[in-house]
Amino acid sequence: MRLTSPTTSNLWSMPLAMLLSVVGMVSGCTSEAPEPRPFSIIFISVDTLRSDRLGAYGYAKAKTPSIDQFAKEGALFENMYCDVPWTTASMTSVMTGLYSTEHGLQAPWLKLPDAQLTVAEIFRERGYRTGAVIGIFSLDAAYGLDQGFDYYDDDFSLPAIVHPDQPADKHIDLEVTEDLQAYARLAEAKVYNDAYKKDSDVTDSALAWLGDNKNESFFLWAHYFGPHERLMFGKDLADNRIRIIADYDRELTDADTEIGRLLDGIDSLGLRENTLVILSADHGQTLGERGAIGHGRDLLEPEVRIPLIVRYPSRVEAGLRVPQVVRSVDLLPTFLDYAQIDDRDLADRFPGRSVRALIEGEETAERLAYMDLHVVMPTLMDDDEGEHFFGAVHYQALRKGKWKLVTGDLRAPCTKGGGEVEWTMLGLDPKGREGAVSLPDEECPQHGFTSLFDVSQNGPRLAGEGKDVRSSHPEIAESLSKTLEELAANKGQADRFELTPDQERRLKSLGYLQDE
Numbered sequence: 001m002r003l004t005s006p007t008t009s010n011l012w013s014m015p016l017a018m019l020l021s022v023v024g025m026v027s028g029c030t031s032e033a034p035e036p037r038p039f040s041i042i043f044i045s046v047d048t049l050r051s052d053r054l055g056a057y058g059y060a061k062a063k064t065p066s067i068d069q070f071a072k073e074g075a076l077f078e079n080m081y082c083d084v085p086w087t088t089a090s091m092t093s094v095m096t097g098l099y100s101t102e103h104g105l106q107a108p109w110l111k112l113p114d115a116q117l118t119v120a121e122i123f124r125e126r127g128y129r130t131g132a133v134i135g136i137f138s139l140d141a142a143y144g145l146d147q148g149f150d151y152y153d154d155d156f157s158l159p160a161i162v163h164p165d166q167p168a169d170k171h172i173d174l175e176v177t178e179d180l181q182a183y184a185r186l187a188e189a190k191v192y193n194d195a196y197k198k199d200s201d202v203t204d205s206a207l208a209w210l211g212d213n214k215n216e217s218f219f220l221w222a223h224y225f226g227p228h229e230r231l232m233f234g235k236d237l238a239d240n241r242i243r244i245i246a247d248y249d250r251e252l253t254d255a256d257t258e259i260g261r262l263l264d265g266i267d268s269l270g271l272r273e274n275t276l277v278i279l280s281a282d283h284g285q286t287l288g289e290r291g292a293i294g295h296g297r298d299l300l301e302p303e304v305r306i307p308l309i310v311r312y313p314s315r316v317e318a319g320l321r322v323p324q325v326v327r328s329v330d331l332l333p334t335f336l337d338y339a340q341i342d343d344r345d346l347a348d349r350f351p352g353r354s355v356r357a358l359i360e361g362e363e364t365a366e367r368l369a370y371m372d373l374h375v376v377m378p379t380l381m382d383d384d385e386g387e388h389f390f391g392a393v394h395y396q397a398l399r400k401g402k403w404k405l406v407t408g409d410l411r412a413p414c415t416k417g418g419g420e421v422e423w424t425m426l427g428l429d430p431k432g433r434e435g436a437v438s439l440p441d442e443e444c445p446q447h448g449f450t451s452l453f454d455v456s457q458n459g460p461r462l463a464g465e466g467k468d469v470r471s472s473h474p475e476i477a478e479s480l481s482k483t484l485e486e487l488a489a490n491k492g493q494a495d496r497f498e499l500t501p502d503q504e505r506r507l508k509s510l511g512y513l514q515d516e
């Protein structure tokens, strides 16, 4: 490993109302059947949730009874991947059904253009009520993800970084702008003041909205802050690291309790039977593997392997486990499929495919999980020759069957060599590398790595990819590299991310804030 960054049948397609009326005609029944509830969708996303910390995914120490029970009532996908491991980009992939390289939201200072089509717009156009309850400011309406939602609750009240000398008391209006200085100022103030809402507030708000809209067809998205890290200034950095890892399971248990309350509420409102409920995450979290902590820093399993559980009592077999690889971009086509929105022009827009055929055992073709991440914060990387570098990195990865190929290309600015890396509150400090020398910008892209892993060796735990087997399987690495290149070329728009020299200069001077 070169990467050392710490960092059915036709009857089934008949709408239920029609089905009941057919049954009524056949039996000559004239008694008034209760009006069937209109089909609806609830999408629950939990921030920073790696799949292997859930009991349903085999974690013996898990205290996640609500999600585990939910998994028993639906289908669990064992190999679900996000395409990019940071909140705004990943959830934009879900909401647009496009890879980040297609929707273009590959940096935190970018906003989803109005011209992009979102799942909420598709459902609203078809008469659905659309609501979203958002637990973290990285999905603030300012990023454009409110498109198509009648209701978008992005009120936050809690700081994600607690500073003893800086009590959180302000509401910050976020504006996403390519004026990086202005954006960074606002984003930083947001993090210190109103960055997220409590998971209990997400459940309360979602249940209130469901109460108001339960008689209509609706699409509801509830995003929980969940086990996302909170940082405390004034504490030793090592304390923060230890605490973040130690708190993860407990904070996940708290989120599980609130998700349980939402699921109970769905039952109480009588919405269980004809509502597709899907639970997933935006990305995972590295919890000490390879000395790293956090997300948005690499494409290794702890950051990109997330849960996917699909419950729809009349259509999805309870307790099913699906081993095939699936992806965040498969969610939008899945929503449309179960809603019976069968519009060819629409379907052709999306690279993903509904997971229904996997649930119903009708698909054998292998899906490829494509991942792409630009890390603008300097990060530690070893190239194929084992030389140490520190700089911005463009990572790409491909999961195909049991194999996973990961590549990294160094971007300017970068340094070469040096000794130990120094940890700071938000990550690594490039200045802490003694003996490192700055390389001319044009030399940076000449360095990079390609690694190959057999992720089936991982077991249920995502301790990391294990051993780099590229040298013992060069033909597989080469074949996957070629596929990755082709995919990247088709997805095509990664170049849009290239920074202008002016942006690059400003980023350097800002020591830019990573992700949320």
Ligand SMILES: [Zn+2]
Pocket (backbone or CB within 6 Å): 047, 048, 086, 087, 088, 282, 283
């Ligand atoms: Zn997130």
